[in-house]
Amino acid sequence: MSHSADAVSHADAHAHHEESFWRKYVFSIDHKVIGIQYAITSLLFLFFGFCLMMLMRWQLAFPYEPIPLIGSLLSESMAPGGIMSPEFYNSLGAMHGTIMVFLGVVPLAVGAFGNFVVPLQIGAPDMAFPKLNMSSYWVYAAGGVVMLASFFAPGGAANSGWTSYPPLSDIATTGQTMWLLGMVLLITSSLLGSVNFIVTIIQLRAPGMTWMRLPFFVWAQLVTAFLLLLAFPPLEAAGVLQLMDRLAGTSFFLPTGLVVSGEALSVSGGGSPLLWQHLFWFLAHPEVYVLILPAMGIVAEIIANNTRRPLFGYRSLVFSTIFLGFMSFIVWAHHMFLTGMGTSISTFFQTTTMIISVPSVVILSALFLSLWGGSIRFTTPMLFALGFLPMFGIGGLTGLPLGLSATDIPLHDTYYVIGHFHYVVAPGTILALFAGIYYWFPKATGRKMNDRLGKLHFWGTITFMNVIFMPMFIQGLAGVSRRLYDGGAQYAHAAPVLEWNVVMSIGAWALAIAQIPFFINFFRSMFKGEKVKDGNTWEATTLEWSAAPSPPIAHGNFETVPSVYRGPYEYSAPGFPQGYAPQNAPEKA
Amino acid sequence: MDIPYTVDARPDTGMYNAKLGIWLFLASEVMLFGALFSSYILLRVAAPEWPRGASILSVPLATLNTMLLISSSVTMVMSWASLKMKKFGAYRVYLGLTLLFGLGFLIVKSFEYGAKFSHHLYPGDSTFMAIYFTLTGLHVLHVLGGMIVNAYLWGPGAKMWKTAPEQFTNRVEVAGLYWHFVDLVWIFLFPVLYLL
Amino acid sequence: MSDSHTHDVSKHVRSYVLVFAALAVLTIVTVWVASFEFTVGAAVAVALIIATFKGSLVASFFMHLVSEKKAIYWLLALTAIFFVVLIFLPLGAMLDHQGTPNVP
Ligand code: HEM
Ligand SMILES: [Cu+2]
Numbered sequence: 103m104s105h106s107a108d109a110v111s112h113a114d115a116h117a118h119h120e121e122s123f124w125r126k127y128v129f130s131i132d133h134k135v136i137g138i139q140y141a142i143t144s145l146l147f148l149f150f151g152f153c154l155m156m157l158m159r160w161q162l163a164f165p166y167e168p169i170p171l172i173g174s175l176l177s178e179s180m181a182p183g184g185i186m187s188p189e190f191y192n193s194l195g196a197m198h199g200t201i202m203v204f205l206g207v208v209p210l211a212v213g214a215f216g217n218f219v220v221p222l223q224i225g226a227p228d229m230a231f232p233k234l235n236m237s238s239y240w241v242y243a244a245g246g247v248v249m250l251a252s253f254f255a256p257g258g259a260a261n262s263g264w265t266s267y268p269p270l271s272d273i274a275t276t277g278q279t280m281w282l283l284g285m286v287l288l289i290t291s292s293l294l295g296s297v298n299f300i301v302t303i304i305q306l307r308a309p310g311m312t313w314m315r316l317p318f319f320v321w322a323q324l325v326t327a328f329l330l331l332l333a334f335p336p337l338e339a340a341g342v343l344q345l346m347d348r349l350a351g352t353s354f355f356l357p358t359g360l361v362v363s364g365e366a367l368s369v370s371g372g373g374s375p376l377l378w379q380h381l382f383w384f385l386a387h388p389e390v391y392v393l394i395l396p397a398m399g400i401v402a403e404i405i406a407n408n409t410r411r412p413l414f415g416y417r418s419l420v421f422s423t424i425f426l427g428f429m430s431f432i433v434w435a436h437h438m439f440l441t442g443m444g445t446s447i448s449t450f451f452q453t454t455t456m457i458i459s460v461p462s463v464v465i466l467s468a469l470f471l472s473l474w475g476g477s478i479r480f481t482t483p484m485l486f487a488l489g490f491l492p493m494f495g496i497g498g499l500t501g502l503p504l505g506l507s508a509t510d511i512p513l514h515d516t517y518y519v520i521g522h523f524h525y526v527v528a529p530g531t532i533l534a535l536f537a538g539i540y541y542w543f544p545k546a547t548g549r550k551m552n553d554r555l556g557k558l559h560f561w562g563t564i565t566f567m568n569v570i571f572m573p574m575f576i577q578g579l580a581g582v583s584r585r586l587y588d589g590g591a592q593y594a595h596a597a598p599v600l601e602w603n604v605v606m607s608i609g610a611w612a613l614a615i616a617q618i619p620f621f622i623n624f625f626r627s628m629f630k631g632e633k634v635k636d637g638n639t640w641e642a643t644t645l646e647w648s649a650a651p652s653p654p655i656a657h658g659n660f661e662t663v664p665s666v667y668r669g670p671y672e673y674s675a676p677g678f679p680q681g682y683a684p685q686n687a688p689e690k691a
Numbered sequence: 692m693d694i695p696y697t698v699d700a701r702p703d704t705g706m707y708n709a710k711l712g713i714w715l716f717l718a719s720e721v722m723l724f725g726a727l728f729s730s731y732i733l734l735r736v737a738a739p740e741w742p743r744g745a746s747i748l749s750v751p752l753a754t755l756n757t758m759l760l761i762s763s764s765v766t767m768v769m770s771w772a773s774l775k776m777k778k779f780g781a782y783r784v785y786l787g788l789t790l791l792f793g794l795g796f797l798i799v800k801s802f803e804y805g806a807k808f809s810h811h812l813y814p815g816d817s818t819f820m821a822i823y824f825t826l827t828g829l830h831v832l833h834v835l836g837g838m839i840v841n842a843y844l845w846g847p848g849a850k851m852w853k854t855a856p857e858q859f860t861n862r863v864e865v866a867g868l869y870w871h872f873v874d875l876v877w878i879f880l881f882p883v884l885y886l887l
Numbered sequence: 888m889s890d891s892h893t894h895d896v897s898k899h900v901r902s903y904v905l906v907f908a909a910l911a912v913l914t915i916v917t918v919w920v921a922s923f924e925f926t927v928g929a930a931v932a933v934a935l936i937i938a939t940f941k942g943s944l945v946a947s948f949f950m951h952l953v954s955e956k957k958a959i960y961w962l963l964a965l966t967a968i969f970f971v972v973l974i975f976l977p978l979g980a981m982l983d984h985q986g987t988p989n990v991p
């Protein structure tokens with residue numbers, strides 16, 4: 103008897119390869135699980151960053167009035183008597199920016215979508231280094247914990263803006279030290295991830311998956327990974343230098359003769375605040391492409407799939423993306439026109455900035471032209487993808503005046519800048535990320551999200567995003583500065599545009615309400631959503647849909663290694679039974 | 692399904708995964724130290740005066756350390772070559788030497804730091820001292836990291852030679868690439884900090 | 888692994904020893920040269936030339952870049968470009984400064 107029981111359990115172990123709960127869901131090395139871990143964590147952080155902003159918007163719309171409901175819950179230093187303190191306002195601003203960028207959008211766009219989709223799209227069983235992949239996630243999580251914990255540090259969280267410019271940041275409260283430690287962790291996580299992505303894409307492509315057959319999303323992730331790999335280390339170095347300034351008393355960023363609150367600072371001096379700005383923006387300009395390229399990749403996939411046509415100018419998309427990635431390393435000082443740079447260097451950076459706008463326009467135009475003559479299916483992901491195009495267009499075009507020093511000088515550090523980059527990252531990237539969630543949700547769960555709730559979510563989101571961000575241009579052009587504790591109430595020149603603050607704040611809170619259908623949809627569909635019949639819900643040509651079941655097999659994705667016979671978007675292929683040609687379908691008989 | 696090309700090279704790229712991986716990592720390290728060197732140059736050019744390294748730091752100790760690191764580099768590459776020639780015993784000896792040279796480097800370095808502190812020279816004293824401590828400190832961390840990996844490959848990790856010799860040889864190669872890079876960084880740090 | 892491969896490696900061993908000797912000699916040279924009273928510019932140039940030479944020996948032979956794959960050359964070329972950008976553009980921006988020259 104014991105013999106047979108043994109045999110059975112043995113066979114069992116082979117059949118299911120039972121894993122413990124921890125190995126399966128927590129310390130998993132399966133790229134799909136890690137992708138979902140990234141997705142959930144980063145969505146929570148996006149929500150948290152958004153909550154910080156909703157709080158701030160109260161102070162901007164109704165300065166010096168006690169915050170209703172929440173005000174009494176905040177500590178005495180954050181909001182004495184329920185009225186937001188200026189220090190807390192600054193913390194909220196700095197942490198909103200940091201969390202949205204480094205803990206929200208990047209991990210969602212790269213960690214979640216990249217991790218989940220890239221190996222599937224190239225026909226690989228997993229990422230090249232599964233354990234490294236797991237550690238990327240946990241280092242990211244640790245960075246997030248440090249950032250969150252910093253709210254409880256004496257003096258509150260970092261409050262020198264997401265840019266952390268010294269000398270202010272060098273002498274700021276403990277929260278800034280934690281910010282730096284958190285950033286070092288987050289950058290390390292991105293570096294580990296980027297190595298993994300590049301190796302995966304170069305080495306693990308399935309047989310027949312040549313470079314020009316890669317889905318555009320994979321190209322976008324590849325270029326993004328290079329940006330992470332080569333642009334992030336300088337900020338890591340700068341972070342270490344700033345830590346030395348704060349902890350070991352060095353003066354890397356402290357100039358000689360600095361006076362703080364009427365007293366000369368007792369440091370050796372001789373440092374350069376501008377050095378930080380250079381190192382920061384060396385990272386942070388490529389960073390904005392890290393925020394946008396994966397979004398473009400998602401949108402391209404969805405557009406091809408829902409117009410049922412090949413993408414317009416696939417090759418020009420690919421080459422534009424590579425060129426854009428390259429150029430993004432030599433435009434950074436367009437953020438520094440006001441630091442007294444001479445005309446030759448300014449001209450250099452203006453010129454490169456104008457050059458880099460060309461590939462961006464090529465990409466956007468190609469995506470627009472892909473719509474031409476297609477029989478568009480207005481699915482929920484497609485609506486979000488379509489919404490992305492004009493929103494990103496507004497964001498991009500309003501950026502041009504910021505790239506020319508003559509026009510940047512009056513616009514720099516005004517709400518115009520805030521409006522510009524939010525059009526890129528919020529109605530732009532965030533819409534694309536939602537599109538991606540609706541598109542790949544059935545892949546991850548085997549169930550579709552509800553269409554009606556999805557459409558409700560879309561219209562609410564795009565409407566209120568514009569209500570929030572459009573007035574920022576108006577305020578900015580009137581000269582209202584960013585990072586103002588009272589939203590400009592004490593400035594005469596802001597008076598004519600001040601009432602927009604109330605409009606924007608109501609827009610922000612309404613945007614929160616517009617997310618309710620998404621929450622309901624997300625959780626309900628996980629359990630009750632319409633089941634995906636044959637893995638390929640969207641009748642897609644790319645491997646993640648055409649070669650793998652939904653959800654794909656744990657540890658390995660595919661039953662057998664897929665072979666690839668053609669490019670990614672052959673949606674009009676007469677002669678194939680369904681009218682489209684999956685990448686892994688052999689020539690028709 | 693197993694992950695392909697963990698041991699053998701992919702035919703069209705000619706590399707196994709970890710080889711590409713370590714070079715990518717080293718590329719990012721180049722940018723990390725690039726930013727630090729850039730900071731050094733910028734601060735030095737802007738400074739009204741700059742001490743000659745030799746007037747504050749000990750050139751003999753640093754020369755000794757340079758010798759130790761380049762020795763460790765040659766023993767490292769020899770340990771890999773020994774595995775290629777299937778001489779496991781020689782591998783152990785060479786890698787052991789690499790570890791000892793690395794340890795020697797750290798000991799000399801700690802004497803150097805100790806001497807600075809006993810003369811009350813701290814990072815906060817001047818931009819020069821700040822650069823000196825930060826750059827060498829980060830480099831020491833890299834040495835430590837490399838030694839941990841090497842110690843693992845010398846000790847418990849070496850069991851793999853019996854089960855998967857080719858993969859083990861690859862691991863040693865990858866660890867070696869990292870170790871040589873750490874040596875390479877020092878080759879630049881030495882003149883920049885001590886001689887100029 | 889075939890015999891010819893083993894043979895290859897043993898040939899390499901000689902070059903490793905030679906490289907080691909060259910590195911040791913160059914270390915002595917760079918220390919010795921530094922004792923001359925050069926101008927700062929000349930001293931920097933000499934020291935960096937020697938260091939670059941030593942560095943390329945390590946990279947070419949110990950890291951066997953002399954016989955590496957194309958992808959790695961491309962990667963390193965790309966990195967080298969951005970490295971140069973990172974070193975020189977901030978410096979250029981500081982030197983081409985309005986108002987207060989040389990004050991960062
Ligand atoms: C969707 C809802 C969002 C709203 C209502 C919002 C609103 C705002 C506002 C009003 C500011 C200016 C604060 C000030 O100047 O004092 C701001 C700053 C900022 N936001 Fe957002 N934002 C949103 C989403 C995002 C996203 C998705 C990102 C990034 C991916 C982001 C990144 C930033 C950054 C980097 C700053 C600058 C912080 C600083 O001044 O240091 N925001 N946001
Ligand atoms: Cu920029």
